[in-house]
Amino acid sequence: MRIGFVGLGNMGGRMCACVVRGGHDVLGYDVREANVTAAGAKPAASVGEVTDGSDILLLSLPDSHVVEAVVLGDDGVLAHARPGLIVVDLSTAAPDSTTRLHGMLAERGAAYLDAGISGGAAAADKGALTLMVGGEAGVLDRARPVLDLFAANIFHCGPSGAGHTVKLLNNFLNAIALSATAEVMVAAKKADLDLETVLAVLNAGSGVNFATRNRFPSIIHGDYLKGGLTNTLMLKDVNLYVELVARLGVASPNSAGPLASFGLARALGYADEISNTVVDALGDLSGGVRLHTKEDPAA
Structure with missing residues (x-):
């Protein structure tokens, strides 16, 4: 099976590298050609x-606007689609856009899977991502040997x-956990508590979440685990x-917290920094608080 990859940024490049390490040649395209070669792919001149x-x-693209441009452009995926082609969209995109593209590609005999990813840069590097896939089960079976290389x-x-719907649900909980834990850790720092002890308590108690387990043990020492979603993308x-x-008619009072937190991070100059830096944005408004000190090796 010939494999192509469009969008070789922070996550796409890591997933592509896993496919290459699995012994496959990959034809790649990115607006930055250096990203293609860095991921081990063979550069192509266009999406077509x-x-x-x-x-x-x-x-693997930033949002639905870019996905639609890549799929529907004059030299895009749809213009070159043919029966038997499988397109797997690993982006975080709007489900209504996804279903529209699925229908348009189906008219050309091509299949379209929406495959939201979770796990971050560390899991991508290890080929240990979690995928949430929408589309025909038989098409997924055909694509699975390739997806297994990074998931x-x-x-x-x-x-x-x-x-993509399940991906949005997952990412919302991720955003709440990260922004809320950031606030708690800033408060712990201002209360002169030992942050290692606070995290140990949280991880042994009812406050445990992905951020307390996998992010803040590094962040408190100045390692922000760069390579994942930026504050701009998290807000998106x-x-x-x-x-x-x-659209579903579901009340969402809990969305105010992460919207405010990641919006604040963007406004304070952290737009293109990894979303873990939301803790610094909250720290800025709390008197210039940083969880780590200059003596920390990673600071």
Whole structure:
């Protein structure tokens, strides 16, 4: 199976590298050609060239606007689609856009899977991501040998759009956990508590979450675990969640916290920094608080 990859940034590049390490040649395209070679792929001149040279085409792009530009552009995926082509969208995108693209590609005989990812840069490096997939189960079975190269868990969530819907639900909880834990840790620092002890308590108690277990043990020593979602992208994902639940008629009083926190991070100059730096944005408004000290090796 010939493999193509469009979008080789922080996450796409890591997933592509896993495929290459698995012994496969990959034809790649990114607006920054250096990203293609860094991931071990063979550079292509355009999205159309990658599509023509692929049996399975993986997309890892910032949002639905970029996905639609790549798929619907004059030299895009749809213009080069053909029967048997499988397109796997690993982006975090709006489910209604996803289902529309699925239908348009189906008219050309091509299949479209929406495959939200979770686990962050560390899991991507190890090929241990979790995938939430929407689309036809039979198409997923055909794509699975490639997806297994960078995913430890693959869940078929339902028809087209279901994967991206579950991804938004997951990312919303991720955003709440990160922003709320950041606030708590700033408060712990201002209360002159030992942060290692606070994290130990949280991780042994009812306050435990992904951020307390996997992020803040590094952040308190100045290691922000760079390579994952930026504050801008996290805010985008929360906004997509809010739009989703509004269409579903679900009240969302809990969205105010992460919207405020990651919006604050953007406003204070952390827009393109990893979303873990939301703790510094909250610290800035709390008297210039940093969890780590200059003596920390990673600070």
